[in-house]
Amino acid sequence: MKLTLKIWRQDGPNAKGDFVTYQVDDILPDMSFLEMLDVLNERLIAEGTEPIAFDSDCREGICGMCGLMISGYAHGPKQTTTCQLHMRSFSDGETITIEPWRADPFPVIRDLVVDRSAFDRIIASGGFISVNTGSAPEAHAAPVPKENADRAFVAAECIGCGACVAACPNASAMLFTAAKVTHLGELPQGQPERYSRVVSMLNQHDAEGFGGCTNIGECSAACPKGIPQDVISTLNADLRHALRTGR
Amino acid sequence: MATTTAPAKRRTRARDTTVFLKFLMATTGIVFIGYVLLHMYGNLKVFAGQEAFDSYAHHLRTFGEPILPYGGMLWIIRIVLVASILGHLYAAFTLWSRANGARSQRYAVKKAAKATLGSRTMRWGGVAILVFVVWHLIHFTIVKPAINADVSASAIAESPFTMMVASFQLWWMVAIYLLAMIALGLHLSHGTFSAQQTLGWTQTARGYQRARTIGYVVAAVVVVGFALPPLAILFGIVG
Numbered sequence: 001m002k003l004t005l006k007i008w009r010q011d012g013p014n015a016k017g018d019f020v021t022y023q024v025d026d027i028l029p030d031m032s033f034l035e036m037l038d039v040l041n042e043r044l045i046a047e048g049t050e051p052i053a054f055d056s057d058c059r060e061g062i063c064g065m066c067g068l069m070i071s072g073y074a075h076g077p078k079q080t081t082t083c084q085l086h087m088r089s090f091s092d093g094e095t096i097t098i099e100p101w102r103a104d105p106f107p108v109i110r111d112l113v114v115d116r117s118a119f120d121r122i123i124a125s126g127g128f129i130s131v132n133t134g135s136a137p138e139a140h141a142a143p144v145p146k147e148n149a150d151r152a153f154v155a156a157e158c159i160g161c162g163a164c165v166a167a168c169p170n171a172s173a174m175l176f177t178a179a180k181v182t183h184l185g186e187l188p189q190g191q192p193e194r195y196s197r198v199v200s201m202l203n204q205h206d207a208e209g210f211g212g213c214t215n216i217g218e219c220s221a222a223c224p225k226g227i228p229q230d231v232i233s234t235l236n237a238d239l240r241h242a243l244r245t246g247r
Numbered sequence: 248m249a250t251t252t253a254p255a256k257r258r259t260r261a262r263d264t265t266v267f268l269k270f271l272m273a274t275t276g277i278v279f280i281g282y283v284l285l286h287m288y289g290n291l292k293v294f295a296g297q298e299a300f301d302s303y304a305h306h307l308r309t310f311g312e313p314i315l316p317y318g319g320m321l322w323i324i325r326i327v328l329v330a331s332i333l334g335h336l337y338a339a340f341t342l343w344s345r346a347n348g349a350r351s352q353r354y355a356v357k358k359a360a361k362a363t364l365g366s367r368t369m370r371w372g373g374v375a376i377l378v379f380v381v382w383h384l385i386h387f388t389i390v391k392p393a394i395n396a397d398v399s400a401s402a403i404a405e406s407p408f409t410m411m412v413a414s415f416q417l418w419w420m421v422a423i424y425l426l427a428m429i430a431l432g433l434h435l436s437h438g439t440f441s442a443q444q445t446l447g448w449t450q451t452a453r454g455y456q457r458a459r460t461i462g463y464v465v466a467a468v469v470v471v472g473f474a475l476p477p478l479a480i481l482f483g484i485v486g
Binding site for chain 2 (some may be wrong): 006024069071072099104105169170193200204211212213214215216223230231232234237238239242243247
């Protein structure tokens with residue numbers, strides 16, 4: 001495959017970035033998107049120029065490290081992670097624009113790498129449960145109804161990749177925050193802190209500078225784990241309960 | 248291992264969040280949905296003839312008498328609507344400017360995967376509806392100008408039915424109102440769903456789909472219900 005790549009290059013957090021166009025012509029349809037970038041980087045290194053910086057880790061679609069805006073879609077045209085996107089999803093001769101996630105709470109570190117520490121701070125503000133450490137408790141001590149367990153699992157699939165923020169017209173991290181709130185809120189272990197959790201996590205979300213949610217649904221459409229919009233409804237309901245009980 | 252004591256956190260409150268602003272947006276929006284449906288019902292009285300329409304308009308002012316003074320109910324409704332529009336605008340513009348600030352560097356290429364025409368036009372569409380409402384109040388409530396040369400200002404002042412018929416005998420006036428109704432329909436198609444989602448009523452996949460459907464039904468009912476009287480007048484079926 002021959003491709004024209006328009007890639008965002010930026011030397012550092014405060015440097016002014018711009019698009020640089022590259023031609024690649026030895027791309028196989030079975031390569032992953034990241035492998036395609038590896039091929040280009042090998043060439044750039046051989047030519048003695050700086051390779052393109054991008055994030056990746058497991059390359060199995062489970063770690064949430066990779067994430068690129070590919071021709072206007074977060075993680076590209078397929079609903080998957082960038083590492084699980086294959087070049088057969090593109091056509092020969094296509095021009096692909098590659099950008100980093102764009103959101104002020106996700107500052108660009110270099111080229112296509114952004115700093116997603118804002119997510120960690122949202123988690124630190126409330127994405128936990130308080131239990132005594134020690135030996136694992138008896139599994140049947142806290143029964144969980146099947147529906148709640150299923151929904152907790154759906155929400156817990158979130159890998160924190162940031163595609164929801166990248167795709168959102170408001171750069172809101174509501175799907176991420178709501179996934180965590182729903183994941184813990186559906187389980188008995190999450191109940192004691194359920195309503196203080198939603199208040200602190202949302203306050204942190206807003207303090208990081210993410211936008212508000214307008215229920216458009218771009219986040220769920222971009223989410224590689226397909227986390228549904230209804231988790232945001234649960235977050236909203238939990239916040240209403242927090243308001244009524246004076247939190 | 249030594250653990251560090253976490254510093255005392257600034258007190259966080261539920262009402263300081265963007266989601267609280269959305270609650271404000273949703274509840275005031277539901278007030279408007281209710282009002283618009285009642286208003287539409289009143290407009291459809293035009294099909295019952297001049298007498299029924301005019302007595303309906305008069306009855307709006309005597310509603311609740313003698314506990315309320317003449318026009319009392321109307322003023323209560325007006326105060327609720329003004330309070331709602333202030334809340335709706337405050338929440339909208341605060342969230343709008345927040346969203347702009349959250350992505351100061353825009354994408355060179357950005358495509359929508361799920362957004363509808365309704366959800367994409369919420370903000371500017373809302374501004375368009377606001378402009379229309381100002382015109383609409385000047386037109387039918389505050390100034391009541393005699394735009395149709397065939398009908399005098401005194402005849403308009405006398406009968407709301409005459410006022411409505413005189414206006415919608417003009418094709419361009421019908422066009423303005425139909426355009427506004429399209430804007431309102433788009434706003435409601437997303438807004439009605441969005442309000443339900445914001446209030447936490449859509450926590451299951453079925454509930455979510457139901458809220459979407461209610462949004463489209465409300466929008467369709469409002470557009471058709473409001474479009475019928477002007478079209479009927481324009482084509483001479485009424486008046």
